[in-house]
Amino acid sequence: MALGTLERSAPSFFRQGPSALSRWAVYGALALFLMVADARFHLTDPLRKAVGAVLYPVQWLMLQPVELLGQGAGYFEALQRAQQEAQQAREHMVQLAQRANQAADLLQENTQLRQLLALRERLSPPSQAAQVLYDATDPYTRRVVVDKGQVAGVELGSPVLDELGVLGQVTRVLPFVSEVTLLVDRDQAIPVLNPRTGARSVAYGDPVAGHGGSMELRFMPSNADVQEGDLLTTSGVDGVYPPGLPVARVRRVERRADSAFTRIYCDPVAQVHGARHVLLLQPLAGQLPERPEPAPAPAPTRKGARK
Numbered sequence: 438m439a440l441g442t443l444e445r446s447a448p449s450f451f452r453q454g455p456s457a458l459s460r461w462a463v464y465g466a467l468a469l470f471l472m473v474a475d476a477r478f479h480l481t482d483p484l485r486k487a488v489g490a491v492l493y494p495v496q497w498l499m500l501q502p503v504e505l506l507g508q509g510a511g512y513f514e515a516l517q518r519a520q521q522e523a524q525q526a527r528e529h530m531v532q533l534a535q536r537a538n539q540a541a542d543l544l545q546e547n548t549q550l551r552q553l554l555a556l557r558e559r560l561s562p563p564s565q566a567a568q569v570l571y572d573a574t575d576p577y578t579r580r581v582v583v584d585k586g587q588v589a590g591v592e593l594g595s596p597v598l599d600e601l602g603v604l605g606q607v608t609r610v611l612p613f614v615s616e617v618t619l620l621v622d623r624d625q626a627i628p629v630l631n632p633r634t635g636a637r638s639v640a641y642g643d644p645v646a647g648h649g650g651s652m653e654l655r656f657m658p659s660n661a662d663v664q665e666g667d668l669l670t671t672s673g674v675d676g677v678y679p680p681g682l683p684v685a686r687v688r689r690v691e692r693r694a695d696s697a698f699t700r701i702y703c704d705p706v707a708q709v710h711g712a713r714h715v716l717l718l719q720p721l722a723g724q725l726p727e728r729p730e731p732a733p734a735p736a737p738t739r740k741g742a743r744k
Contacts, residue, residue, distance in 0.1 A: 620707070
């Protein structure tokens with residue numbers, strides 16, 4: 438065999454480079470150096486910005502199908518929701534139209550009956566809108582301050598309503614603001630009527646019970662016909678609140694065998710903790726006829742006087 442044909446290179450067994458541990462140490466040190474250099478000196482920021490600028494059109498093109506699918510799905514969902522809301526609005530309008538027709542018929546019948554019986558027409562007191570400014574400074578009361586006062590014609594004792602029902606009563610009038618005591622205040626009481634039974638009672642505020650305050654019907658007999666869910670309205674016999682305004686709804690009825698009275702807890706209908714815009718009514722006392730003076734007491738007879 439010729440000498441030129443022999444393999445002169447060393448076998449692979451003898452051609453071993455750096456060990457795996459040495460390569461791991463070098464690469465680890467290089468990676469650590471690059472991370473520290475990037476964190477400290479921001480060496481790769483220009484490269485990162487250039488790569489981001491180059492890849493942005495690709496990313497935008499890849500995201501377009503996803504956005505188109507999302508917009509299409511959102512369009513059909515919005516269309517279906519709009520159709521459902523339109524259908525509900527039409528049904529609600531039909532119900533309101535029916536109620537309006539019934540209310541017109543009832544109003545006409547009521548007017549005829551009152552004329553027939555020569556009864557006084559229901560009073561509609563003047564009103565004005567106001568805005569709740571802030572809560573009262575006393576933390577032990579449930580009062581708010583509104584932006585209408587004596588200059589705007591607010592009177593002491595004026596009923597205060599929101600869009601749901603009776604909220605409270607004006608208990609202090611200043612020149613430009615007024616203080617309103619809410620129904621859940623412990624010093625507040627309001628005559629109410631149960632339209633289902635026609636029974637009259639008085640609801641007192643209870644700021645401790647319930648979530649932030651409720652009301653209670655006190656001194657009700659144990660056999661009183663009161664059920665959970667009954668709506669209580671103003672009775673109108675106090676000369677302050679017009680009759681028929683929603684006040685509260687019965688939440689719980691506790692009947693005790695060892696007591697002659699029933700404890701009845703109610704939740705106010707109005708937003709006693711979230712009302713922002715209210716309506717101030719003029720008290721009915723100024724629109725009702727004056728009460729007759731009481732008859733004079735008979736003179737006491739002297740003992741031993743002749744008859």
